Amino acid sequence: MYASSKTRELVINWHLTEACNYGCKYCYSAWTKELGASDVVKDKAASFDLIREIYTFFRPGNTANPLFNKMQWTSVRLNFAGGEPLLHDKKLPDLVRFAYEVGFRTSLISNGSRLSADLLGDIAPYMDWLGLSLDSTNNQVNRQIGRVDRRGELLDLAGMSKTVASEMQKNPSLKLKINTVVNALNADENFTSLISKLTPNKWKILRMLPVVNQNLAVSDAAFKAFVERHRAFRDIYRIEDNHEMLESYIMIDPLGRFYQNGDDTLSNGYQYSPPILNAGAPAAFENMRFSAERYAARYSEVA
Template sequence: MSIQELVINFHMTETCNFRCEYCYATWDGNNSQQELHHSYSNIKELVTKTANYFLNDNPIKQKLGYKSVRLNFAGGEPVMLGSRFIKAVLLAKSLGLNTSLITNGHLLTNTMLSKVSPHLDMLGISFDTADHLLADSIGRVDRKKDWLSPQRLEEIVFHYRQSNPCGIVKINTVVNKYNWEETLTATITKIMPDKWKILRVLPVYSDSLCVTQQQYKHYITKHQSLSNIIVAEDNDDMWQSYLMLNPEGKFYQNSGPCEGIKQSPSILDVSITDALTHIEFNPDTFAKRYKSNIDFQEI
């Protein structure tokens, strides 16, 4: 087995300007004041330990044979951290890591894009719907009911590509009970991302927005004209297939449907080798998520 790149997701903060009902980026007992971004020295220690371990020989590298490592900044909404987020990205790049961002896009002003885009190997934007009412139902709006419109999404992608012509654009869409009948073909075709990941809502804490497998497949099938960029990720594809660090530097994994999560001690307190023994990570499942696209004949 061999993959090009290992991805480690650092959920830098639980704070977010949106309130998506299906969000799984919450951690029992997390205290926002204990999030590592409050101290640059803590962020420096976390990113440095991550780079030193995963860029060098280790059991996961022996298993997967990856050539590079990408630190993916996620949340919550990491852009809310402003200069703290930018400094962390620059640090990761200086240590030899590739970098990426998963964002709801709402706070990606042109000023922020100009500062961070040249240093992001990939920009991932969460976009579930082109309809404001549906976005409100899902929770993809802020307190003023502002949202990421299709027009603003196009502007962000254009600006990123202007600033970083070699950068990769990815759109993440979570199929849920509110949007599974919607068609996003027009919006996705306009921006034409390098990858469109279509995920089935994951019931980590609640199943209130879940869809059936038939509804999920229906959504994918209606977008088959974009099959060359679609990567489908059903619930079984997600379990034990992500390396994730929470805002306190703890590795975590989802336990099971509506069963919450398991966490390791912080990697600031123990070695990464020790921390990884507290979670279940399956390299084989991780590798399967990186196949290029979906075979519609299997649906």
């Protein structure tokens, strides 16, 4: 069914960079590069222009947007993602504030390793959601997954948790979301202690999506067992299996192009639009595949 709720929120995911201080083996953040092109985030003026152009096109009530009659959202959120967006920690506060001032609600998804109290304090007043990507509490599993930096350092989960808790107390409107990618290495793990400690507003449990490779793919039975093991959190978790993630996100790559996955991504790669700042958002988005029905199923509530 189409999303028709008057409280529906449209989320635009801007992947600032492909770079990451971790090397997760199933990461889908690997985009086709254009010779001589540079990530938009490296140019402050271009970044602001992109944010402004995206908001103009996706602003609530824009009847010229082809999604308007299918979804009719009443708010729009810009989610800063990566790679690891905090590799641009010096630029991020200005981008978050500008997006907020333009009219976006804002959010961030990070692996948490570079999330300092000072940085979070700068951006939290302008953010609605903080997302943390946490795939294991076991150091050995994290190393096997690739959630370790070049120096061999793992996430300081206790320190990061303390920082987040402190800033959320100062900014009570800020909500916390945990993303967990279930794969062959963590499928037998129990996250009860972690989720109980962090008390997130939402826990997104995603099945590893083999759009780049088949490494660490998890079986149907193992994924189902992981979900069942955590039914105590059914009031806050949202399950995303592979078919739900295909063509159900609005995504912008580091070069400022819309891009999309699909059933053919593993063999043919992502679908790309022309650069948004060259073509304009309406023309760039015109031929992008997007399923309003799958999006509506994923966002049965605003989050």
